[in-house]
Amino acid sequence: MRWVRWAVAMALFSLLYSPIVSADLSMENQSLNLVCSNDVCSLSTQAVGDSMLSGEEREANPAQPVTVVLEFRMSPGQTTVSLLPATVESMEFDLRISEDGLGITRPDLYVELILGPSTNAWNIEPPAPGNQEPYILQNADLDHSKGRILANGDEVFVRISFDIDQPVTWELHLAGESKIDLSIEWSIDSVASNYDEPSSFSEPRSITLIGVNTEGGLMGADVDCFRFDVESxxxxxxxxxxxxxxxxxxxxxxxxxxxxxxxxxxxxxPEIRTKYEGNLVVNDVRWMEPSEGEHTLCWTGMNERYQTYSFTGSKTILGVGSTSPEEFTGDATWDTGSSQVGRTESASQSNGAGVMTIVAASISILFALSGYLMKLSSVWLPRFMLPLSILMLLIGGIISPAISISNESPNPGEMTFDELLDKRLNRVYQGVINDDQGEFGPQWYGGFMGMNEGEQLNLMLSIKSFHPIGDGRWQIQAEELEEVDLDRLVFGKLNDGRLSDENEVRFILRSGRLLALDLLLLEALLVVDDEPRGDVVHIQWDMVSDPGMSSLSSPAWTSRPDTVTSEEWRKVTTAVKPDLLSVSFCDCGIDAMELSIRSNPVTANDLITPGGIETSNGLIPYDFWVAVMGFCVLISAAFVEKERRQKGMAMARDVLR
Known part of the structure; x- marks a missing residue:
C-alpha cells in the first residue's frame, strides 16, 4: 500500500502573519472552524478563508488505496485557561466526492482530536446516500483521564484521515461548513484577570484594608502581597x-x-472560618491583638491553579464586642421539613395490624373453633357466623400483618441510613485525598447520595408519618431524617485518618454541602401514589448519569434513578435547590461546623413520583379493622348463643312447673 500524507494546515510560524487567524477556546469562543488561506490551514474561531480544500487521487484503486491525512492545528495557541466539557457538542466535516453526486462512494472518516491533556479518536461513517450531507458526530465523550483543564499554551489539534480506493477528486468544504462545537463551561484569561498587579513579595501593593473591597487574581504560583497600616x-x-x-x-x-x-x-x-455561600468560598481569617503599624499580607498560589478573589477587612477595638470562638455557634443539625409540601398538619401514622393483633386474632380463632365442640342452639352459628369470624380474623389479624411484618425486614443488599451516609462521606473523603484526580474526580462523589452511574441504591427507612400532598399522592416522613447531626458525621469521618489542614477544610465544607443537598432531595423524593400502610419503606433505584446541579467547585446530584427522566430530575432538583446554602467551619479551637439553609417554597406540582419505593404493606388494606370486625362477629355469635340458651332455660323451667 502506498501512503500519501497531506500536511495540510500545519501550524507553521508563517501563520502568525495571516490576517484571518483568530483562535482560542473559551466561554466566549466555543466553535472551531477548519479554515485555509494561501495554502496555510488551521483551526479558527472565525469562518473565513478559502471555501474548499480539494485533491485528486488518480492512481488510487482497491488494491492500492490512498490514505489522505489532513491536519489542522489551532494557531496562535490557547491563551485562556478553560474547563473542557464532558462531551463534544458536535463535529461537522463536509467531505464530498465531486464525481459522486449521491454520496454513495464516500469513505469513512477517522478523526483524531487533541485538546491539551485530552486525546480522542472516532470513526465516523458517511451519511445515508441520496445527497452529500456533511459527516456529523454529536455528544461524543471526551477523555478526561489526564485532566480536563485546557491551559495557556496547550495544543489544540484535529487530524482527519480517509481511504480513497478509486480515481476521484475529494473536496473538504471549509469556512463554516466544517467545524467543531464545544460547550466550554468555564474559562479565565489568566493575564487580564490578574487584577492586583503589580503586587509581589518585593513590591507589595499599598491598599486601605478596613471597609474597602480589593480585587485580585491568584494565577498559578503567583505571589500577591498587599501593604496597609494596622491601628493600635x-x-x-x-x-x-x-x-x-x-x-x-x-x-x-x-x-x-x-x-x-x-x-x-x-x-x-489566625483563627480561620471557612464557608460556602452559594458557589462562593469565603474565608474569614482573624488575628488576635495584632501589633500596630505597617503590615504585609501575602497569598502564594499553586502551580496550574487559577482563581480570582476579593477581600476586605474589619476590626474590633479592645473592650468592644465579643472576640471569643463562642461567636461561632457550631449548629450543623439538618432539620426535616424543608422539602415537604401539602397538608403536613394532617400527618398520620400507620394503622396497620401488628404483633399484638396476631396474638389477639389467634386467641379469638381458638375460641371460635371451640364453638364447634359445643352443641349450639342455632345452625346459623356454625354455618355462617363462626366461619365468617374465623376468615376475617385469619386474613386481617394473622396473614396480612404477618406479611407486613416480614416486609419490614431488610431485603438482601439493603443498607441502613447510617450505612448510606458513611458510604457517601467515604466517597467525598477519597476524592479529597486523591486531589479529585482520575476516577476520584467529581463523577466519583457528585452523584445523588454518593451513588454513581451503574450502581444500585438499596435503602430501608422507618416511616414516622405520612400526609396527603393535595393531588392524590402521599409524602412520607422518615424517622432517620429527623435532626441529622451533620457535625457528628463529618468530624467522625475525620477520625478514619488525619488529613492535611487544607484537605481537612475541603472535606468538611464539601461533605456538609453535599449531605445537606442530598437530604433535601431525598425528602422530596419520598412520594408515593397510594397511602402507606406499613412502618417501613424500601427504596431500590438503579442509578444513571445526569448533568445534575452544575457547580464548578462542587457538583451535586450527577446521578438519578433510572425510573426518573432527565426532565423530571431537572424539575425536582430546580425546585428543591435552596436559595442559599451556607456551610461554615471555624478553625478557632473547636471542631464544629455551621449549616444555614434558605429554602425555596416547594409545591406539589414540583414533586415527582420516582417509582422504586415500596412500603411494608400487608395483604389487604385496613387489615386491623378487618380483624376487629371478625372479632365483633365472634362476640355477636357468642351473644346470640347466650341469649338463645337463656331463653331455652327459661322455657324449660316454665314447662317443669
Missing part, C-alpha cells in the same frame, strides 16, 4: 476573602495568607 489597641483584625467560583482542578480557595509586621515578624496563628 485592636482586639482583633479580620480579613474576609471571597473566592470566585472555579473548577476543582484549578481552585486556590484554600490558600491561607501570611501576615507580618514591618520588622518581618509573623503575627500569631
Amino acid at each position: 489597641q485592636l482586639s482583633s483584625l479580620t480579613v474576609t476573602i471571597s473566592w470566585d467560583s472555579a473548577p476543582l482542578e484549578v481552585e486556590q480557595s484554600n490558600v491561607i495568607p501570611e501576615f507580618w509586621d514591618r520588622d518581618g515578624r509573623a503575627e500569631s496563628e
Whole structure:
C-alpha cells in the first residue's frame, strides 16, 4: 500500500502573519472552524478563508488505496485557561466526492482530536446516500483521564484521515461548513484577570484594608502581597476573602495568607472560618491583638491553579464586642421539613395490624373453633357466623400483618441510613485525598447520595408519618431524617485518618454541602401514589448519569434513578435547590461546623413520583379493622348463643312447673 500524507494546515510560524487567524477556546469562543488561506490551514474561531480544500487521487484503486491525512492545528495557541466539557457538542466535516453526486462512494472518516491533556479518536461513517450531507458526530465523550483543564499554551489539534480506493477528486468544504462545537463551561484569561498587579513579595501593593473591597487574581504560583497600616489597641483584625467560583482542578480557595509586621515578624496563628455561600468560598481569617503599624499580607498560589478573589477587612477595638470562638455557634443539625409540601398538619401514622393483633386474632380463632365442640342452639352459628369470624380474623389479624411484618425486614443488599451516609462521606473523603484526580474526580462523589452511574441504591427507612400532598399522592416522613447531626458525621469521618489542614477544610465544607443537598432531595423524593400502610419503606433505584446541579467547585446530584427522566430530575432538583446554602467551619479551637439553609417554597406540582419505593404493606388494606370486625362477629355469635340458651332455660323451667 502506498501512503500519501497531506500536511495540510500545519501550524507553521508563517501563520502568525495571516490576517484571518483568530483562535482560542473559551466561554466566549466555543466553535472551531477548519479554515485555509494561501495554502496555510488551521483551526479558527472565525469562518473565513478559502471555501474548499480539494485533491485528486488518480492512481488510487482497491488494491492500492490512498490514505489522505489532513491536519489542522489551532494557531496562535490557547491563551485562556478553560474547563473542557464532558462531551463534544458536535463535529461537522463536509467531505464530498465531486464525481459522486449521491454520496454513495464516500469513505469513512477517522478523526483524531487533541485538546491539551485530552486525546480522542472516532470513526465516523458517511451519511445515508441520496445527497452529500456533511459527516456529523454529536455528544461524543471526551477523555478526561489526564485532566480536563485546557491551559495557556496547550495544543489544540484535529487530524482527519480517509481511504480513497478509486480515481476521484475529494473536496473538504471549509469556512463554516466544517467545524467543531464545544460547550466550554468555564474559562479565565489568566493575564487580564490578574487584577492586583503589580503586587509581589518585593513590591507589595499599598491598599486601605478596613471597609474597602480589593480585587485580585491568584494565577498559578503567583505571589500577591498587599501593604496597609494596622491601628493600635485592636482586639482583633479580620480579613474576609471571597473566592470566585472555579473548577476543582484549578481552585486556590484554600490558600491561607501570611501576615507580618514591618520588622518581618509573623503575627500569631489566625483563627480561620471557612464557608460556602452559594458557589462562593469565603474565608474569614482573624488575628488576635495584632501589633500596630505597617503590615504585609501575602497569598502564594499553586502551580496550574487559577482563581480570582476579593477581600476586605474589619476590626474590633479592645473592650468592644465579643472576640471569643463562642461567636461561632457550631449548629450543623439538618432539620426535616424543608422539602415537604401539602397538608403536613394532617400527618398520620400507620394503622396497620401488628404483633399484638396476631396474638389477639389467634386467641379469638381458638375460641371460635371451640364453638364447634359445643352443641349450639342455632345452625346459623356454625354455618355462617363462626366461619365468617374465623376468615376475617385469619386474613386481617394473622396473614396480612404477618406479611407486613416480614416486609419490614431488610431485603438482601439493603443498607441502613447510617450505612448510606458513611458510604457517601467515604466517597467525598477519597476524592479529597486523591486531589479529585482520575476516577476520584467529581463523577466519583457528585452523584445523588454518593451513588454513581451503574450502581444500585438499596435503602430501608422507618416511616414516622405520612400526609396527603393535595393531588392524590402521599409524602412520607422518615424517622432517620429527623435532626441529622451533620457535625457528628463529618468530624467522625475525620477520625478514619488525619488529613492535611487544607484537605481537612475541603472535606468538611464539601461533605456538609453535599449531605445537606442530598437530604433535601431525598425528602422530596419520598412520594408515593397510594397511602402507606406499613412502618417501613424500601427504596431500590438503579442509578444513571445526569448533568445534575452544575457547580464548578462542587457538583451535586450527577446521578438519578433510572425510573426518573432527565426532565423530571431537572424539575425536582430546580425546585428543591435552596436559595442559599451556607456551610461554615471555624478553625478557632473547636471542631464544629455551621449549616444555614434558605429554602425555596416547594409545591406539589414540583414533586415527582420516582417509582422504586415500596412500603411494608400487608395483604389487604385496613387489615386491623378487618380483624376487629371478625372479632365483633365472634362476640355477636357468642351473644346470640347466650341469649338463645337463656331463653331455652327459661322455657324449660316454665314447662317443669
